[in-house]
Amino acid sequence: MRFQAALIAFIASILFASGASATVRGIATDKQVSLQEAATPVMEAITSFHSMVLWIITIITLVVLALLLWVIVRYNAKANPNPSKFSHNTLVEIIWTAVPVLILVVIAVPSFRLLYLEDVLPTEQNEAGETVSAVDMTIKVTGNQWNWTYAYPDQGGFEFISSMVAAEDIGPGQHRNLSADLPMVVPAGQTVRLEVTASDVIHNWAMPAFGIKMDAIPGRLNETWFYVEQEGVYFGQCSELCGRDHSFMPIELHVVPQDVFDRWIAAAQNDPYTAPEVLTAYYQTQGETQLAALR
Amino acid sequence: MAGGAVKHDYHLVDPSPWPFVASLSAFILAIGAVTFMKGLVTDEASWAYFFLGKGHPWLMILGFLGIGYVMVGWWGDVIKESLKGDHTPVVDLGLRYGMILFIVSEIMFFVAWFWMFFEGALFGHDRAGHRWNTEMYELGDWATQGFTAGIHTFDPFHLPLINTLILLLSGTTVTWAHHAIQHGDRKGTKIGLLLTVILGFLFTCMQAYEYSHAQFGISGSLYGASFFMATGFHGAHVIIGTVFLLVCLLRVLAGQMTPQKHFGLEAAAWYWHFVDVVWLFLFAFVYVVFQGAVSGGH
Amino acid sequence: MSSEAAAHHDDHTPSYWSWKRWVYSTNHKDIGTMYLVFAILAGIIGGAMSGLIRWELAEPGLQVFNNGFWGNSHNYNVITAMHGLIMIFFMVMPAMIGGFGNWFVPLMIGAPDMAFPRMNNISFWLLPFSFSLLLLSMFVPGVGGDNGFGGGWVMYPPLSTSGHNGPAFDLVILSLHIAGVSSILGAINFITTIFNMRAPGMTLHKMPLFAWATLVTAFLLLLSVPVLAGALTMLLTDRNFGTTFFDPAGGGDPIMFQHLFWFFGHPEVYILILPGFGIISHIVSTFSRKPVFGYLGMAYAMVAIGFIGFIVWAHHMYTVGMNVNLKAYFVAATMIIAVPTGIKIFSWIATMWGGSISFRTPMIWAIGFIFLFTVGGVTGVMLANAGVDQAFHDTYYVVAHFHYVLSLGAVFSIFAGFYYWYEKIFGVKYNEMLANIQFFFFFVGANLIFFPQHFLGMAGMPRRYVDYSDGYAFWNMVSSIGYVVMLVGMFFFLLVLVESILLRNTPKRRPEANPWGESATTLEWTLSSPPPFHQFNELPKIK
């Protein structure tokens, strides 16, 4: 769509302006009038479903508008001094009941497909032809007032707390209210399962570019999944009112190649709080220096 | 429509102070309740501390007194109007609608408590049909803190059963009173009402006794919370219903009820049946179906 | 008997300046007027709060809630929560049900008053006290050293239990309890009035649509508000008496509150709009000089909306981790509501079709309503799809959706009704030009405020944010500018009121019994403006 082209151009211009930072993909751009660019198959499905429904509801609204304009023009007191008195017409009543039903059915079918895509963990066939979970790794996310705890149970169970970078500490290439001191890191091209919970009040782990929004609820363990191929930095924000600093517990997520991820894991198992240096080193080799401000 | 004598049977009520006084009392009661629970003034030196300091019940008591005063005054006016003949058949019908609708709203209030109860009882270990719940047990340790796990509930077939029988019996006595007044049998009405009031009072006493012997508290478990709040609200309704019936008895004694006009009594009877049915549900589910380990005692 | 007993009522109308006339009132029209005045005051307060919101959000960074006079981000949350609660419970409901319902349900069905006139008055007087409790809550400790309750109008625990330990939220709970009692008593009163006091010959199937709308609304209130009362009571005991309904540590479940709340909350949104539907039907028919198209369909569409409204609540909870099949059910059930609502939209247009439309002030608002409500309605259908709601939930897309149906739907229908009945209520004509200017500014301003919020939501801007990241700056600025435009409209609204008070004795402003002509067919137009203190001493007969 035209909007999307404009959006991509806009992102490109931002990247160009900010030089050689790691490629930021998941972020809103000013004056944007579309969904964020999809980074996962789920978000792609959401985007295309949204486009379809947007078309339908736009047309419905325009039809209503056109009818209104028509009666205003054609049946105003000047144009039509003598009102007719009819108040029934079975045929049109049947039409305007049946057509919306049909439209809703048209919406519902892909809607359910999308829903099950989002909610059911992906599976694959193993060599023996059995259906097994396609999940490659699990990360556990815990919402706290007002930061996130990320734990990597499959990689030795280390965990760390990720907080917002305060406005006055924002370095080059970082984004106010979006950048976190310690990012969550995942490998590209892997199916990641997220377990989401909270320690105090309800939070919500939301990542627009992934099409994910999952409540983090004390006493419950929610589950969702994503699969990203595009390397880059993605931003999300807490999306359930959680008190004073609800606006200030953002999510920063780096998708990196498997080997970088492995190095990061090795470092993090040692000390998660210095592990981002691995990322900085990697970005430097890519000519992307700005993330040195990470710590 | 200008002027002219009133040619309809509706009741145009005189201006009345009660609604305003009641609202003001509700306001005072609310402030008093918050004061009592949390305190609105913390500075002990302040003159307002006496009224607004934590744990001080004075405003709350004032609010309750105000509301009690309004109830007496307002319903007293209603009785006066009834005696004056304002309650024509069509007004009487309106009162019936009103009472039925009020009971419907009360039913919906209990729906909230039962919903809570059933959710805990049925899905306590599998919240909202959540498919990945197995791991949740680690978190809240639901296995040990589940619905009735570790709770000694009451043996339903001791006191609760007796209480059930008491309420069922009282349902029949109130019906007796109702039929008696319809047939002009004042003596039967009086005995029926008196018995109902006594049975209602007995129920309350038994319930209080039972509460004092509970081996679980209102806090710490969802079962305890649901049990005490649901049966507690039911108990409050029993008390209200008992008072309602008592007022009817006094009115019968004062000769205010006739075979033709006795809606007060009828409304009290409806209310009583409603309270009765709520109990049957409580008994069936809170006591019988979802009982945990039954406590030895009463 | 009763004729003699009540005979002394009809001769004298008490003076406007007698305080007893209002405080002790048992007159449905006086009580209706008090409700309207109350709603206007609450609307101004709630509107001012939204002004603080838009001021704060005009630019990135902290403008208002920057630890200065207005406090910090917690206080922003307090203002949003209060804005939502005030607009819903103390502006729209009192205006539509208390104000117009009280005034016109008895008049339209040919009754001399409400069924329970004294209870009617307590329904009103509970509100100012309940409102006082709500306002008071902003000035007592909420959490830590911060005053007020900042947990949204939906009041989810644990933020509203362990997350707010001060007395502020207890005041909010009791405020809503009292407002709830007021609503339930009002609902009982309306249902009884409509069932029991229709004039001879007025069958349900001849009853005006506004009365139908009020009837359905009253049933929704009767069945949903007590559930809210239960949920609020659970919050209260969780906070103060150690119960653990919503505390996982004691076997409770925070999500259970959301079920109880939305079982009330979703019917509540139809409570807010159904009376508006009724008002719009009358206005469209009157100014098209044609009877309402498909009267029975219109009435039963509202019944259907009310009924389905009770079985869709969890569409507000798509992200709590509900079972996927359950979500699928709620998707389907929710979308079905578009069908009866569509019937209403198209029937209004069909009423205009072939008519002879005059564009008086109420009609302009009504046409604005029909279009803008459709915009809000279709974005509701978007949100109904759980799959895409995963992108939109708790973003400004939702804020845009519900302001289109509320601020541009419900409020537009209130203003439409207000001008439709202005003369009847106040006994003076309003200045049509000023009123039309108000419409213009409201229409432009409100669209400017809320349309861009769809874009913000699509780009992912979360709601209830005191400060957003820089990528959302532009459309927020547009939105805040829109607020200023609408503020001008608000100024003209007040001007209309003041002007008509000042010029009330001039001949041009002398009221007519029926200013709209013979297509205004309901019974209120057969009475003087304002009607006598007690109308229908002899009941009208309906053929």
Ligand code: HEA
């Ligand atoms: C007056 C109030 C009002 C009304 C009438 C509605 C009407 C509808 N609402 Fe809305 N809603 C709110 C007030 C209202 N809502 C509020 C306040 C919230 C937020 C609460 C909070 O979180 O704070 C909310 C939130 C909300 C959500 C939750 C979003 C989220 O939090 O993630 C959803 C999801 O399903 C939803 C759906 C709908 C639908 C399907 C309708 C339908 O009834 C709309 C039907 C109307 C039409 C569809 C238009 C006319 C029809 C036609 C022209 C026919 C043809 C149309 C089709 C075939 C599509 N609403």
Ligand code: HEA
């Ligand atoms: C009826 C409901 C209603 C109305 C009318 C409005 C009106 C407005 N609202 Fe609001 N709003 C809510 C209900 C409403 N809102 C709710 C429920 C929330 C969610 C709260 C939460 O998050 O918990 C919300 C949240 C909300 C937000 C999001 C805050 C956040 O998430 O951080 C914003 C931001 O711009 C906003 C802005 C506005 C503005 C600019 C108006 C303007 O349109 C205001 C202008 C004023 C008026 C249009 C009123 C005029 C009416 C009268 C004066 C009465 C007239 C009466 C008679 C004639 C009898 N509102």
Ligand code: CUA
């Ligand atoms: Cu955490 Cu909002």
Ligand SMILES: [Cu+2]
């Ligand atoms: Cu809803």
